[in-house]
Amino acid sequence: MQRTDRPTPQPLPLRREQGDGGSPAVRLRAAELSYGDRVLWRDLDLDVRPGEFLAVLGPNGSGKTSLLRVLLGRQPLTSGSVSVLGRPPYRAGGLIGYIPQQKALPPHTLLRARDLVRLGLEGHRWGLPLAGRAARRRVDELLDSVGALAYADVPVGRLSGGEQQRVRIAQALATDPRILLCDEPLLSLDLQHQHTVTDLVDRRCRAADTAVVFVTHEINPVLGPANRVLYLAGGGFRIGPPEEVMTSAVLSRLYGTQVDVVRVRGRIVVVGAPDAAPAHHPGARPNGAGPP
Numbered sequence: 001m002q003r004t005d006r007p008t009p010q011p012l013p014l015r016r017e018q019g020d021g022g023s024p025a026v027r028l029r030a031a032e033l034s035y036g037d038r039v040l041w042r043d044l045d046l047d048v049r050p051g052e053f054l055a056v057l058g059p060n061g062s063g064k065t066s067l068l069r070v071l072l073g074r075q076p077l078t079s080g081s082v083s084v085l086g087r088p089p090y091r092a093g094g095l096i097g098y099i100p101q102q103k104a105l106p107p108h109t110l111l112r113a114r115d116l117v118r119l120g121l122e123g124h125r126w127g128l129p130l131a132g133r134a135a136r137r138r139v140d141e142l143l144d145s146v147g148a149l150a151y152a153d154v155p156v157g158r159l160s161g162g163e164q165q166r167v168r169i170a171q172a173l174a175t176d177p178r179i180l181l182c183d184e185p186l187l188s189l190d191l192q193h194q195h196t197v198t199d200l201v202d203r204r205c206r207a208a209d210t211a212v213v214f215v216t217h218e219i220n221p222v223l224g225p226a227n228r229v230l231y232l233a234g235g236g237f238r239i240g241p242p243e244e245v246m247t248s249a250v251l252s253r254l255y256g257t258q259v260d261v262v263r264v265r266g267r268i269v270v271v272g273a274p275d276a277a278p279a280h281h282p283g284a285r286p287n288g289a290g291p292p
């Protein structure tokens with residue numbers, strides 16, 4: 001059996017121009033999320049358009065996962081508004097694909113790759129389930145689209161981290177979602193697998209005009225695919241193209257301390273950023289909070 005996580009060799013589909021027209025897949029206006037007196041972010045205005053790849057970066061505790069929870073309708077905003085495909089998030093469930101933050105599946109997990117994807121297919125489906133043969137064909141298509149067909153019948157606990165992540169992507173794509181929310185899908189993957197997974201998501205984004213919100217601590221794999229970066233830190237944020245956001249000046253303002261963004265052999269290294277987001281309380285508005 002051939003098992004490979006090498007990137008698929010086909011050229012990337014061309015990305016459509018991100019114009020101003022058309023309805024946004026995600027819209028936040030004057031959005032604030034606080035827990036008690038701790039403000040994670042506020043005054044957040046954000047549109048994510050179909051076919052756009054938005055990378056969400058920031059230190060631990062800055063509110064990246066919480067943002068995804070808001071878009072999934074699992075976390076209400078403290079103030080402001082959010083809509084997903086023009087409706088409240090809780091009414092957009094079947095149109096959203098979600099890759100939750102997850103560590104490796106336990107080795108004794110007996111479910112096969114195809115069982116996990118089938119669960120994704122049936123889990124959100126309204127009305128009659130697909131008949132056996134049609135469902136099997138669809139599962140095969142999904143596994144094939146992420147290069148995981150070769151291990152369709154292997155229990156997922158026996159797959160490598162990169163292989164498991166491919167299967168999770170296939171599962172998230174099962175409902176043919178118009179928005180893909182990815183929470184740290186690169187966690188615990190080596191560099192090659194990080195690029196493979198990012199490439200798979202990017203292909204989907206381009207080929208099906210799927211809006212992607214991609215939360216990650218790994219900056220470099222997403223710098224190519226990301227149209228824009230939302231960087232959350234210190235109760236503030238900055239949104240813009242990667243080259244505008246990933247600068248020493250912008251990150252130093254956000255963190256409120258000297259941070260250096262260094263480019264080494266085509267890779268970005270952020271030096272001096274605190275590991276965790278400092279708590280921010282109302283009334284102490286940090287430098288850099290708010291739109292660019």
Ligand SMILES: Nc1ncnc2c1ncn2[C@@H]1O[C@H](COP(=O)(O)OP(=O)(O)OP(=O)(O)O)[C@@H](O)[C@H]1O
Nearest residue numbers: 035036040058059060061062063064065066067217
């Ligand atoms: N329901 C909740 N009630 C109170 N505090 C919460 C709740 N959910 C999250 N928090 C806190 O809000 C902060 C932001 O959490 P969140 O998971 O969004 O951060 P994150 O940026 O995704 O962090 P990481 O990079 O570590 O995953 C954390 O300090 C977390 O403890």
